[in-house]
Amino acid sequence: MTGRGRRMLLVAAAVVALAAGLGGAVLLAAGGGEDPPAGGADAAVLARGRELYAQHCASCHGAALEGQPNWRQRRPDGRLPAPPHDASGHTWHHPDAQLFELTKRGPTALVPGYASDMPGFGEVLGDGEIRAVLRFIKSTWPAEIRARQEALGAARGRPP
Template sequence: MKRKLIVSGIAILSIFAAASLFLLPGGKAQAFIDPSDASLVARGRSVYASHCAACHGARLEGQPDWRTRLSNGRLPAPPHDASGHTWHHPDNVLVDITRNGLVPGKTAPEGYQSDMPAYAGLLSDEEITAVLAYIKSHWPPELLELQRKVTLEPGGG
């Protein structure tokens, strides 16, 4: 009987450990960040206002002419609403960009320079998840569904 309890306990711990890779921010794989969680979106709204809105706009509209390079060769901050390209990326990439900035050879082309700061050390993984839920809460259902598929497809998330 005791042996069955130990084996059962190990099995349950193994299941939780495997699930944490998909459910916890910062795991090797990301689950879909669901913007239907009102408390998560509310927290994300606050984080966005404090850390993102200055560049990406209070209404997620991005900077003017965001596709036209500035005099320094860098691109302005893109919008995070449906008019931008944020929804094209799986959640694990969005988390990586927010945490580490745009990294040439990883999340940006080689040699690419960006004004996007890295928020590792400034924002927790939970705050990054919340801000992404807030951004995603503004997307129309059809774009949100496309982004969910990109996130959950093998190799995407």
């Protein structure tokens, strides 16, 4: 191997090591991966998720993630009110991959013929932003609920 080839190999190895060391931060910023790193970066992701939730979700799902009243009963138009995202709702019954797709594409894109007021947010929020919102929502759940929801993801696979 030439000197130039060795240098390129070392640079490539350094980039891989740096990316591995940064873990979720690199993937989250690029819109891939799911879990942000622990510590200060995690606090920043949660703060951003909280901010985005307040801006894009709270008007329907509630500032305290409480959902709309009677969220299990169809309205006269046949649509269901927005469900809560706190531990009392059903959000945690879905694996991360499904929550991500529902948020990005909207329920009607995933279930043909299903009537919903919820739009897809893929044109408004980037993948990393959607993951930050979901991360914030999950951070409000009790440890037992988070563990049960994470087990669903392990059984069904993680987001793309």
